[in-house]
Amino acid sequence: MEKRVTFGKWTIGILFAVPQLLLIFTFFYWPAGQAVYWSLTLQQPWGGGNIWVGLDNFRSILSNADYWNSINASLVFAGVSTGLAMFIALVLAALTDRQLAGSRLYRVVLIWPYGIAAPALALAFRFILAPEAGFMAVVNQIWPGFWDPGLDGADAMASIIVAFSWKYVGYNFIFFLAAFQAIPRSLIEAAAMDGSGVIRRFWDIQFPLITPTIFFLLVINITESFQDSFGIVDIMTSGGPANATNLMVYKIYSDGFKGLDYSGAAAQSIILMLLIVVLTIFQFRFIERRVHYR
Amino acid sequence: MASITIRGVKKNYAKTQVVHGVDLDFPSGEFVVILGPSGCGKSTLLRMIAGLEEISDGEIAIDGTVVNKLEPRERGCAMVFQNYALYPHMSVSQNIGYSLKVAGVPSAERQQRIQAVARTLELEHLLDRKPMALSGGQRQRVAMGRAMIREPKVFLFDEPLSNLDAKLRVQMRSEIRKLHRRLNATSVFVTHDQVEAMTLADRLVVMNGGRVEQVGTPGEIYTRPASRFVATFVGAPAMNILEGTVELDGLSLLGGSRRLAMARTGLPVGTKVAMGIRPEAVRLVAPGTAGALYATVDLVEELGAGRVIYVDLDGAPFSVMTSEAVHPEPGSQVGLKISPDDMHFFSSETGARLDVFKASVPEPAL
Numbered sequence: 001m002e003k004r005v006t007f008g009k010w011t012i013g014i015l016f017a018v019p020q021l022l023l024i025f026t027f028f029y030w031p032a033g034q035a036v037y038w039s040l041t042l043q044q045p046w047g048g049g050n051i052w053v054g055l056d057n058f059r060s061i062l063s064n065a066d067y068w069n070s071i072n073a074s075l076v077f078a079g080v081s082t083g084l085a086m087f088i089a090l091v092l093a094a095l096t097d098r099q100l101a102g103s104r105l106y107r108v109v110l111i112w113p114y115g116i117a118a119p120a121l122a123l124a125f126r127f128i129l130a131p132e133a134g135f136m137a138v139v140n141q142i143w144p145g146f147w148d149p150g151l152d153g154a155d156a157m158a159s160i161i162v163a164f165s166w167k168y169v170g171y172n173f174i175f176f177l178a179a180f181q182a183i184p185r186s187l188i189e190a191a192a193m194d195g196s197g198v199i200r201r202f203w204d205i206q207f208p209l210i211t212p213t214i215f216f217l218l219v220i221n222i223t224e225s226f227q228d229s230f231g232i233v234d235i236m237t238s239g240g241p242a243n244a245t246n247l248m249v250y251k252i253y254s255d256g257f258k259g260l261d262y263s264g265a266a267a268q269s270i271i272l273m274l275l276i277v278v279l280t281i282f283q284f285r286f287i288e289r290r291v292h293y294r
Numbered sequence: 295m296a297s298i299t300i301r302g303v304k305k306n307y308a309k310t311q312v313v314h315g316v317d318l319d320f321p322s323g324e325f326v327v328i329l330g331p332s333g334c335g336k337s338t339l340l341r342m343i344a345g346l347e348e349i350s351d352g353e354i355a356i357d358g359t360v361v362n363k364l365e366p367r368e369r370g371c372a373m374v375f376q377n378y379a380l381y382p383h384m385s386v387s388q389n390i391g392y393s394l395k396v397a398g399v400p401s402a403e404r405q406q407r408i409q410a411v412a413r414t415l416e417l418e419h420l421l422d423r424k425p426m427a428l429s430g431g432q433r434q435r436v437a438m439g440r441a442m443i444r445e446p447k448v449f450l451f452d453e454p455l456s457n458l459d460a461k462l463r464v465q466m467r468s469e470i471r472k473l474h475r476r477l478n479a480t481s482v483f484v485t486h487d488q489v490e491a492m493t494l495a496d497r498l499v500v501m502n503g504g505r506v507e508q509v510g511t512p513g514e515i516y517t518r519p520a521s522r523f524v525a526t527f528v529g530a531p532a533m534n535i536l537e538g539t540v541e542l543d544g545l546s547l548l549g550g551s552r553r554l555a556m557a558r559t560g561l562p563v564g565t566k567v568a569m570g571i572r573p574e575a576v577r578l579v580a581p582g583t584a585g586a587l588y589a590t591v592d593l594v595e596e597l598g599a600g601r602v603i604y605v606d607l608d609g610a611p612f613s614v615m616t617s618e619a620v621h622p623e624p625g626s627q628v629g630l631k632i633s634p635d636d637m638h639f640f641s642s643e644t645g646a647r648l649d650v651f652k653a654s655v656p657e658p659a660l
Contacts, residue, residue, distance in 0.1 A: 186379035189346050194393035194440070195367035208383040292383040
């Protein structure tokens with residue numbers, strides 16, 4: 001029998017819940033509600049009231065080629081960085097799980113990147129990937145003009161993807177390693193007795209058994225790549241060159257606070273929220289079917 | 295069918311040695327049971343045969359081929375694990391057929407062989423289920439099927455019955471035995487359960503502390519245990535051991551408080567011995583019977599077919615198993631009659647069997 005604390009009056013229960021409810025309301029529902037309201041009005045840049053405009057903000061955004069470019073860039077960024085961060089983390093975790101030399105050290109070292117604030121790591125990568133002085137300068141020395149994120153949109157996109165992936169490799173690694181270690185050793189041994197080699201065992205036994213973790217990380221990585229990318233974009237490229245890295249989350253900021261189009265920015269954040277919701281629902285509906293829960 | 299030869303095999307983990315040089319020969323087709331308490335190195339030895347554990351020293355040969363450096367899959371062994379180790383994401387038929395799939399056996403033949411194995415193990419109606427939807431006994435059977443389908447030279451069993459309930463264990467035991475008779479593959483079965491060991495084994499290996507204590511048929515192990523450890527480990531209830539000293543015409547037991555008069559033991563007078571007597575070899579007699587030890591009854595355990603009577607012999611615990619219809623009251627006095635033929639003597643120092651007691655030992659001149 002589960003032990004439960006029961007309250008004589010329901011009001012006492014509510015009182016206990018109030019602090020948490022207050023926090024959620026103040027920092028989530030209220031701003032979210034405000035954003036919805038703003039997105040349906042025209043906000044004066046210097047204050048002085050709102051004008052109700054219905055869905056005009058959405059119409060004007062969705063008919064803007066720049067915005068579609070931003071959605072496109074965000075999707076590319078989300079897809080590539082999630083793939084990269086998860087693939088590298090998976091390989092590292094699989095190797096660590098085999099108890100290769102130094103695996104204890106990796107385990108500690110690999111979580112650190114996740115603890116670094118995005119702008120700080122972006123600054124580091126800005127130096128590392130600088131075309132004139134950093135690591136890539138060596139490559140430019142051999143192939144002049146090969147790398148210049150300040151001029152080439154693809155290079156700029158690659159830079160922010162590398163920086164973001166680097167941060168999430170550590171995060172994913174910890175989850176993957178835990179998932180690998182949760183697989184009973186005897187399953188791997190049974191597969192070895194059944195004649196399965198290291199690679200075959202990975203695909204036949206380990207991979208299917210960590211699919212719940214893969215799915216979880218997929219949802220988290222994609223969601224975070226839409227949101228957590230702001231600091232990296234801001235420091236490394238400021239959305240340039242020529243809007244090549246103007247991700248949705250960055251465009252919200254630049255349109256709203258630099259362009260002073262508060263209403264348009266609010267509408268964009270509503271669209272971003274809907275996009276994440278739709279993507280998450282899609283993942284749960286179609287990808288989760290392939291997950292083996294034990 | 296293959297013989298297994300184990301020569302001076304040792305196993306070290308970092309600085310601790312867990313198997314200290316084991317030499318064994320398992321003839322082809324035999325059912326060998328390795329018995330020992332937990333931590334005695336029996337599973338490690340099995341895993342070294344399987345190739346799941348590196349052999350630190352010595353060599354293991356299967357069918358005359360030294361397998362020390364071979365991968366598990368190259369050794370021709372199949373193993374049944376204690377927790378079954380079924381692949382949870384595969385159906386029963388996929389579990390059973392996995393080794394064939396890895397080996398690249400065509401699908402049609404694979405299905406045929408899966409069906410054949412499933413029929414033998416009565417798993418046909420479960421082939422599409424996932425392991426999670428099976429009972430313990432069914433999982434056990436699937437694990438056996440997975441081992442059988444490869445038609446291995448050697449079957450290895452790592453305490454496969456310990457997760458089952460008592461009734462199922464007895465049933466699976468006889469099934470394993472029948473299976474072995476049919477397939478006749480060399481089998482090595484590791485267990486800490488002596489009943490399992492006695493009933494299954496053609497040959498029994500008793501291990502303790504990383505060493506082999508005795509190798510023999512279950513009958514030999516029971517009637518002539520090679521050491522005090524084997525004597526007390528095999529048999530239930532455990533053999534009674536009484537410390538004593540050899541005297542000219544008997545044994546002084548329990549620091550001299552009790553004496554057993556008997557013909558000469560053949561051991562030098564004054565030898566410190568541990569005298570062993572199986573509970574089922576002790577006869578209950580009326581207190582005060584000549585030549586009998588007397589003791590106070592502590593507890594009577596009813597087994598149905600017989601009973602175990604725990605008595606107190608000057609503070610030393612002692613048990614008697616009898617099938618006679620006697621029900622002594624706790625606290626009452628009983629006499630214990632022990633025949634010299636049933637006694638086992640072990641060295642007090644080394645625990646090794648002292649085999650000099652014989653009725654035919656010539657009487658020394660007085």
